[in-house]
Amino acid sequence: MTTDGWLARWDRQQEVYIRDRERRYDVMLAFLEELAPSEPVVLDLAAGPGSTAVRVLDRLPGARCLAVDVDPVLQRIGRDAYGDAGGRLTWIKADLRDPSWPAALGVGGVDAVISTTALHWLRPEELAPLYRTLHGLLAASRGPFLNGDHLPFPRHAPRIRAAAERVDQRRRDDAVGVGAEDWAAWWDALRADPGLAAEHAERAGLWPEGSRGHTSASLAFHQAALDAAGFAESAIVWQDLDERVLLALP
Ligand SMILES: C[S@@+](CC[C@H](N)C(=O)[O-])C[C@H]1O[C@@H](n2cnc3c(N)ncnc32)[C@H](O)[C@@H]1O
Known part of the structure; x- marks a missing residue:
């Protein structure tokens, strides 16, 4: 399978969990256009494989x-598919759980931060310092932080929380029922690709407790x-069940 093939399957697999993923991107990018300078450096x-980054580069022709x-x-997979996008895309390997990660950026600040379907992997005690770091990176530009992620309903609304989870589960079952791959199936297929064996071996040590999200913050x-x-x-600017876009401004 080519990397383009894996990427197309990645997008379809992510849509099992975020049904209106492209609509969510559209809203996030509209806020980015509105709130970032015309030639922004966007973190x-x-x-992941760069799904958000490439949509930023498509929508904002002056962005890096x-x-x-x-x-x-x-x-x-992302690097093989997109390379450096004509000098506009830099791939940086860093673990957000390691407080020294900003040193890998090579810049002291950015004009905007965007993230999709990812920060629920971090624990509350990891999110708090991360947000302090992001505030520092955005202090000079006063640019936006846009987080599109699964942000659960509160535990003190247990029936609403449970009903939303049932609706969500039904949607996932429906998508898989008409042939979509879920997370586990996508990774199982990818593991069989011999061209990525070294990367799989390296990945194996990253989440000894198992990947796929930890926090219910x-x-x-x-x-x-x-x-x-x-x-x-900070305010919610888009929502579908508990999939939301949270926009924060320094
Ligand atoms: C579901 S994927 C989303 C990828 C991409 N943002 C998208 O929407 O297609 C979650 C991503 O979070 C990354 N991630 C989770 N914990 C991380 C950490 N501690 N440091 C850096 N990346 C992390 C994972 O490696 C994975 O690429």
Whole structure:
């Protein structure tokens, strides 16, 4: 399978979990256009194979992107498919759980930070320092931080939380029922690609407890942590069930 093939399958697999993924991108990019300068340096946080970064580069012709992720398999797929996008895309391997990760960026600040379907992998005690770091990176530009992710309904609304989860599960079952690959099936297929064996071996040590998201940090937690990190405003600008886009401004 070519890397383009894996990328197309990645997008379809992600749509099992975020049904309106392209609509979500559209809203995030519209806010980016609105709030970032015309030739921004945009940090794609936990970029995976670069799905968000390449959409930023398509939509904002003057943008440059820094695509940060720790996963060697996903980065290799993205790198093989997009290269450096004509000098506009830089791939950076760094672990957001390591407080020294910003040193790998090679810049002291950025004009915007964007992240999709990723920060739920971090624990609350990892998110709080991350948000302080992002505030520092955006301090000079006063640019936006856009986080499109699974931000669960509060535990004190248990019936709403449970009903939303059932609706979500039904949607996932329906998508898989008409032939979409889920996360596990996509990774199982990818592991059989001999061209990526070295990257798979490296990846194996990254999440000894198993990958795929750890935290159930609520929207309220995220907003309080952003507030404590110094962000002046935060609000939900798009939502479908508990898939939301949280926009914060320093
Ligand atoms: C579901 S993927 C989303 C990738 C991409 N943003 C997208 O929307 O297609 C989650 C990504 O978060 C990355 N990630 C999780 N924990 C990370 C960490 N501690 N440091 C860097 N990246 C991390 C994973 O490697 C993975 O690429």
